[in-house]
Amino acid sequence: xxxxxxxxxxxxxxxxIEKFLxxxxxxxxxxxxxxxxxxxxxxxxxxHGFNPIYEISPDKKKLxxxxxxxxxxxxxxxxxxxxxxxxxxxxxxxxxxxxxKREKTRRIVFHEITKPAILQAxxxxxxxxxxxxxxQQARRILDRIVGFELSxxxxxxxxxxxxxxxxxxxxxxxxxxxxxxxxxxxxESSYRVVALFTVMDEDENPVELKAELQHRFAxxxxxxxxxxxxxxxxxxxxxxxxxxxxxxxxPPFTTSTLQQEAARKLGYSVSQTMMIAxxxxxxGQITYMRTDSVNLSDxxxxxxxAEIFSMAGERYWQFRRFQTRTKGxxxxxxxxRPTYLxxxxxxxxxxxxxxxxxxxxxxxxxxxxxxxxERTNITIGMNNSSEKFLATGEIIKFDGxxxxxxxxxDEDSDQEAEPLLPPxxxxxxxxxxxxxxxxxxxxxxxxxxxxALVRKLEELGIGRPSTYAPTxxxxxxxxxxxxxxxxxxxxxxxxxxxxxxxxxxxxxxxxYGADKGKLLPxxxxxxxxxxxxxxxxNILDYNFTANVEKEFDDIAEGQLDWQEAxxxxxxxxxxxxxETMANSERRSGERVLGIDxxxxxxxxxxxxxxxxxxxxxxxxDDDKLQFASLKKGQLLETxxxxxxxxxxxxxxxxxxxQDKELVVGIGRFGAYVxxxxxxxxxxxxxxxxxxxxxxxxxxIEAKREADKNKLIKSFEQDADLQILNGRFGPYIxxxxxNFKIPKTTNPAELTYEACLEIIQSSSKPAKKSxxxxxxxxxx
DNA sequence: CAGTGAGCGAGCTTCCGCTTGACTT
Numbered sequence: 001x002x003x004x005x006x007x008x009x010x011x012x013x014x015x016x017i018e019k020f021l022x023x024x025x026x027x028x029x030x031x032x033x034x035x036x037x038x039x040x041x042x043x044x045x046x047x048h049g050f051n052p053i054y055e056i057s058p059d060k061k062k063l064x065x066x067x068x069x070x071x072x073x074x075x076x077x078x079x080x081x082x083x084x085x086x087x088x089x090x091x092x093x094x095x096x097x098x099x100x101k102r103e104k105t106r107r108i109v110f111h112e113i114t115k116p117a118i119l120q121a122x123x124x125x126x127x128x129x130x131x132x133x134x135x136q137q138a139r140r141i142l143d144r145i146v147g148f149e150l151s152x153x154x155x156x157x158x159x160x161x162x163x164x165x166x167x168x169x170x171x172x173x174x175x176x177x178x179x180x181x182x183x184x185x186x187x188e189s190s191y192r193v194v195a196l197f198t199v200m201d202e203d204e205n206p207v208e209l210k211a212e213l214q215h216r217f218a219x220x221x222x223x224x225x226x227x228x229x230x231x232x233x234x235x236x237x238x239x240x241x242x243x244x245x246x247x248x249x250x251p252p253f254t255t256s257t258l259q260q261e262a263a264r265k266l267g268y269s270v271s272q273t274m275m276i277a278x279x280x281x282x283x284g285q286i287t288y289m290r291t292d293s294v295n296l297s298d299x300x301x302x303x304x305x306a307e308i309f310s311m312a313g314e315r316y317w318q319f320r321r322f323q324t325r326t327k328g329x330x331x332x333x334x335x336x337r338p339t340y341l342x343x344x345x346x347x348x349x350x351x352x353x354x355x356x357x358x359x360x361x362x363x364x365x366x367x368x369x370x371x372x373x374e375r376t377n378i379t380i381g382m383n384n385s386s387e388k389f390l391a392t393g394e395i396i397k398f399d400g401x402x403x404x405x406x407x408x409x410d411e412d413s414d415q416e417a418e419p420l421l422p423p424x425x426x427x428x429x430x431x432x433x434x435x436x437x438x439x440x441x442x443x444x445x446x447x448x449x450x451x452a453l454v455r456k457l458e459e460l461g462i463g464r465p466s467t468y469a470p471t472x473x474x475x476x477x478x479x480x481x482x483x484x485x486x487x488x489x490x491x492x493x494x495x496x497x498x499x500x501x502x503x504x505x506x507x508x509x510x511x512y513g514a515d516k517g518k519l520l521p522x523x524x525x526x527x528x529x530x531x532x533x534x535x536x537x538n539i540l541d542y543n544f545t546a547n548v549e550k551e552f553d554d555i556a557e558g559q560l561d562w563q564e565a566x567x568x569x570x571x572x573x574x575x576x577x578x579e580t581m582a583n584s585e586r587r588s589g590e591r592v593l594g595i596d597x598x599x600x601x602x603x604x605x606x607x608x609x610x611x612x613x614x615x616x617x618x619x620x621d622d623d624k625l626q627f628a629s630l631k632k633g634q635l636l637e638t639x640x641x642x643x644x645x646x647x648x649x650x651x652x653x654x655x656x657x658q659d660k661e662l663v664v665g666i667g668r669f670g671a672y673v674x675x676x677x678x679x680x681x682x683x684x685x686x687x688x689x690x691x692x693x694x695x696x697x698x699x700i701e702a703k704r705e706a707d708k709n710k711l712i713k714s715f716e717q718d719a720d721l722q723i724l725n726g727r728f729g730p731y732i733x734x735x736x737x738n739f740k741i742p743k744t745t746n747p748a749e750l751t752y753e754a755c756l757e758i759i760q761s762s763s764k765p766a767k768k769s770x771x772x773x774x775x776x777x778x779x
Numbered sequence: 780c781a782g783t784g785a786g787c788g789a790g791c792t793t794c795c796g797c798t799t800g801a802c803t804t
Contacts, residue, residue: 009798010799030797037794086797090797090798143796144795145794148793151792160792162793164793464795466798609783627783666781
């Protein structure tokens with residue numbers, strides 16, 4: 001029987017630590033918090049000093065009794081939860097729930113999971129810091145009060161089951177405000193002038209030198225006049241300036257930066273990244289993945305140095321310690337890094353390998369030397385104009401950390417890599433081959449991606465590493481926000497080209513404003529946001545969290561009483577809740593757009609029971625009201641009168657074909673033709689408002705023809721089994737599941753037995769349902 | 780999945796932060 005029980009938060013950590021400590025120590029895990037405010041009640045006794053009413057979480061009951069049993073049989077219990085506000089509270093809850101006697105309880109903390117660090121921690125135990133615990137209780141209770149008082153206001157005034165909270169409501173606000181900026185954005189165009197010169201390289205071969213005019217022209221006439229001047233001009237190099245510059249590596253990953261880089265470089269969603277990282281952590285391949293610290297342990301620093309020395313040489317190594325500057329950071333853990341830096345790659349799924357490689361590179365690069373660059377600016381002048389062209393080039397003199405890793409940015413990558421420049425001299429006369437003036441448009445602000453939203457929240461100090469991914473899914477679950485799939489629009493722009501003394505004018509088209517997978521506010525999100533902004537602006541204030549965090553810090557330092565802090569907040573907040581409940585109007589986002597010229601009835605939009613609708617008529621009218629749903633992508637806020645009226649034109653009949661009626665409409669999956677009980681999707685190029693009966697019939701016949709070719713083979717033995725032709729080639733369909741056919745086999749020649757074999761041997765196809773994935777360690 | 784929407788007004792919903800688990804046949 002062990003004499004000591006160590007309790008940590010995570011089972012993976014427990015497993016590692018157990019190895020460092022002898023048989024005298026048993027190590028168990030609390031799996032995070034073991035109790036919380038009661039879930040279905042308010043959970044806070046406001047009248048009695050904001051007394052929290054805690055309950056052991058239902059899924060923790062069994063665990064708690066195991067911990068109790070274990071703690072009763074040992075001499076000493078070591079509470080080794082993380083060294084931050086939440087960790088201290090976990091330790092306190094444990095000591096309360098397990099009824100630990102003070103004399104047999106020790107509180108310890110360690111910053112890295114190494115034997116010396118843990119032994120060191122055991123040498124220096126302390127008591128539970130009750131001030132820090134109280135700061136956590138204040139945080140918890142404040143969040144409960146805000147969430148559980150605001151949400152019911154929304155149920156009453158907007159729609160049932162909605163929610164509001166200190167974090168989620170600000171996240172929605174960011175997205176709503178960005179969308180309004182975009183809707184209100186007016187782009188302006190100007191003419192960007194680029195010249196191509198032909199010069200000789202070292203081997204006397206002609207190469208192109210590209211230079212951009214340092215000035216853009218607002219009007220086409222001005223650009224045209226300038227090109228006219230260029231016809232007769234001589235172009236001379238006036239100046240060559242070389243400037244050395246340096247680039248430094250980014251700090252090692254935190255949760256937020258890992259989510260951003262994995263999104264940019266690997267295309268993973270925030271929750272995907274976290275799931276993969278969790279797997280790597282459980283397999284002992286990386287350190288803990290929920291952290292706000294950029295710090296590396298001495299052990300890791302030493303390993304990185306050794307690795308860089310052997311891989312690239314001494315010159316590539318540079319010792320660096322990064323400072324965590326994030327607001328509200330608590331630094332209970334290290335940065336995210338590989339456990340063993342000498343492991344360049346790992347076994348696992350492709351995703352695990354990619355994420356591991358990313359973490360490895362980032363960690364190693366963070367301990368490497370600066371890259372040394374040299375930037376060259378070449379000014380090119382004209383003899384009949386004061387305008388200057390500028391050609392730039394950049395060369396890497398010493399690659400340093402770039403040998404391993406380069407951080408990505410969110411900006412669209414229309415910036416080409418800087419080219420190498422041919423040898424050039426001041427006063428050199430240049431041979432102009434072509435000059436173009438291209439109309440370019442100013443860009444609207446970008447919509448938030450998941451990862452960009454995380455970055456913004458972190459910058460504002462709102463939310464924690466463990467909540468970024470859940471917050472994003474909450475605001476989508478509440479239908480405040482959805483992922484975009486915007487086609488964008490087409491616009492024309494003008495290009496003037498001067499070549500061989502002639503100026504040619506062309507109109508070209510480009511698609512702009514397309515956005516996929518970005519966060520878009522829904523109508524309900526906008527209505528809720530506006531309501532909260534009107535009545536609870538201080539909660540939605542971007543600085544609200546930062547301000548209360550200051551108070552929590554004061555509580556943690558023993559400077560402020562936690563109950564007093566809550567009282568002063570509640571005394572201002574609660575009366576507003578009461579007042580808003582009593583006096584505010586119900587919100588539906590209603591807008592009256594005008595009067596229908598045909599019927600003389602009012603046309604208005606609002607949120608109905610099943611979502612946004614356009615309504616024809618008024619409640620007080622005698623006639624029945626008419627309704628139509630808004631199309632995907634239309635917003636209550638921006639829909640026009642004409643667009644709203646168009647919605648009443650569908651579904652419409654196209655007349656009869658072979659005695660049966662053709663009807664076009666728009667459903668959940670887009671425009672369709674309905675005929676004889678079957679649905680046929682309209683391609684995006686067809687407008688349901690204008691499609692002809694002939695075109696619809698053509699669609700139906702095409703679909704029927706495709707369906708005929710779909711079936712490659714069926715079997716008498718088994719009606720459930722078919723070989724079909726799909727979008728991605730031939731496949732086997734069996735009891736609503738699909739199976740790949742190996743490329744080497746001819747699908748038409750497969751026998752029944754061969755099909756069954758394929759079904760047997762292939763692992764279960766990906767499920768469509770949202771049930772959580774089972775780990776597939778065995779198989 | 781392919782069309783519903785008010786009106787009576789039951790009884791339900793909800794927060795943030797810490798951590799992984801996995802009913803049965």
